[in-house]
Amino acid sequence: MTNERCMTRTHIELWNERVLPDGLVPVSFGTVLRGSLLPIAVWLGVAAFVYFIYNPIVAALEGGLFLAFLLLGLTLRRRSGHSAKxxxxxxxxxxLDKSMAGF
Incomplete structure (x- = not known):
């Protein structure tokens, strides 16, 4: 797969689709993050809550969980032939999209 084909609406699903332009066009990493502001806020809010209420170790475990899912996604996509980008x-x-599935 070429980078141009891979960086389209069909390959990058955003939780908030309103930030995507119409049609199949390349998107930037900033667009991916801007489309995921609510999930990012939820992840950071939960981490801050457990950091102050429970223990910093619990917040580190949440960060580790996020990192594990990110690495799993990277590995699965690389095995299926996508570029690193x-x-x-x-x-x-x-x-970020799948973490908000319950909302």
Whole structure:
């Protein structure tokens, strides 16, 4: 897969699709993050809450969980033939998207 084909709406699913341009166009990593502001806020809010209420170790465990899911997504995308850049974009957007599935 080429980078141009991989960096499209069909390969990077964003939780908040309103930030994507119309059609299949390349998107930047900033667009991926801007489309995921709510999931990022939730992850950071939960981490801050458990840091101050429970223990910093619990917040580190949450960060480790996020990192584990991100690395799993990167590995699966690289094995399926995506480029490193596409894998990073897709894994980041995917983890943030799937973490908000219950909301």
């Amino acid at each position: 596409c894998s990073l974009y897709g894994a980041t957007g995917g983890v």
